Amino acid sequence: PxxxxxxxxxxxxxxxxxxxxVLLVSNFSxxxxxxxxxxKKKRLVDLLNxxxxxxxxxxxxxxxxxxxxxxxxxxxxxxxNRVLYCASVSKTLSPGLRVGWCAGGxxxxxxxxxxxxxxxxxxxxxxxxxxxxxxxxxYDRHLRHLRRAYCDQMLRMQQAVRAxxxxxxxxxxxxxxxxLWLEMPEGFDSIRLYQEALGQGVAIAPGVMFxxxxxxxxxxxxxxxAVPWSDTVDAAxxxxxxxxxxxxxxxxxxxx
Ligand SMILES: Cc1ncc(COP(=O)(O)O)c(C=O)c1O
Numbered sequence: 001p002x003x004x005x006x007x008x009x010x011x012x013x014x015x016x017x018x019x020x021x022v023l024l025v026s027n028f029s030x031x032x033x034x035x036x037x038x039x040k041k042k043r044l045v046d047l048l049n050x051x052x053x054x055x056x057x058x059x060x061x062x063x064x065x066x067x068x069x070x071x072x073x074x075x076x077x078x079x080x081n082r083v084l085y086c087a088s089v090s091k092t093l094s095p096g097l098r099v100g101w102c103a104g105g106x107x108x109x110x111x112x113x114x115x116x117x118x119x120x121x122x123x124x125x126x127x128x129x130x131x132x133x134x135x136x137x138x139y140d141r142h143l144r145h146l147r148r149a150y151c152d153q154m155l156r157m158q159q160a161v162r163a164x165x166x167x168x169x170x171x172x173x174x175x176x177x178x179x180l181w182l183e184m185p186e187g188f189d190s191i192r193l194y195q196e197a198l199g200q201g202v203a204i205a206p207g208v209m210f211x212x213x214x215x216x217x218x219x220x221x222x223x224x225x226a227v228p229w230s231d232t233v234d235a236a237x238x239x240x241x242x243x244x245x246x247x248x249x250x251x252x253x254x255x256x
Contacts, residue, residue, distance in 0.1 A: 001034050005044070019053060030179050034172075052082075053082070055082060059075075062087065063092050066176050081106045084103075085104075099126050099130045150178050157233075164241030179225065187219065191206045205223075205224070
């Protein structure tokens with residue numbers, strides 16, 4: 001979960017010949033928050049070159065690093081121009097702006113043609129607004145603030161998990177982004193937790209939402225750490241912790 005996709009497993013899948021394209025989030029993925037290091041990004045490009053497959057890189061979280069410098073995009077290692085790089089301001093400014101971009105490499109002319117068929121015009125005003133914000137330095141200033149705020153919120157959320165959740169809880173330690181992934185013991189039902197928590201006004205994303213088969217990760221769930229810390233968030237974390245403990249205790253009694 002720390003450094004993203006397993007390359008040996010990806011190679012096994014590529015060997016079947018059934019994979020037409022690879023799509024992944026390179027930096028601070030959703031829901032695991034994993035980030036591939038440069039060496040792995042380069043190995044991934046080498047692998048795709050060998051199997052002659054394109055990669056769609058979604059780098060929507062890349063700017064939200066907590067320390068050091070911005071992680072590189074896989075596109076930076078794209079020696080054969082096969083990476084379709086995509087990003088947007090949805091996670092840094094507002095998803096409602098609907099402003100994003102794509103550097104499509106060798107596929108760029110096809111993407112442009114397809115876009116002109118599907119959606120000829122994109123609203124100008126939001127694009128000009130973002131362009132002005134970028135040009136006058138406002139975006140950089142905003143990002144510096146955002147990184148500090150998201151890092152702080154992530155740490156507080158992790159502290160709350162340690163304080164309120166069952167001792168058996170495992171969680172990720174993302175170095176950027178705004179999602180925290182939690183794993184409970186086998187047999188835990190995160191859909192039940194989701195339903196019970198929703199009844200008390202608290203929303204989580206149950207693990208099954210992220211399972212390609214629709215069956216996996218039943219004992220896991222994702223928390224969104226983008227919400228500014230407050231007494232309400234603290235109370236919500238206490239509610240989740242209590243519900244999780246109650247469920248684990250019931251499971252334990254049932255097994256006895
Ligand atoms: C992995 C990932 N990519 C992209 C987006 C945002 O997409 P868009 O830029 O179309 O708003 C999200 C947000 O939900 C996301 O989690």
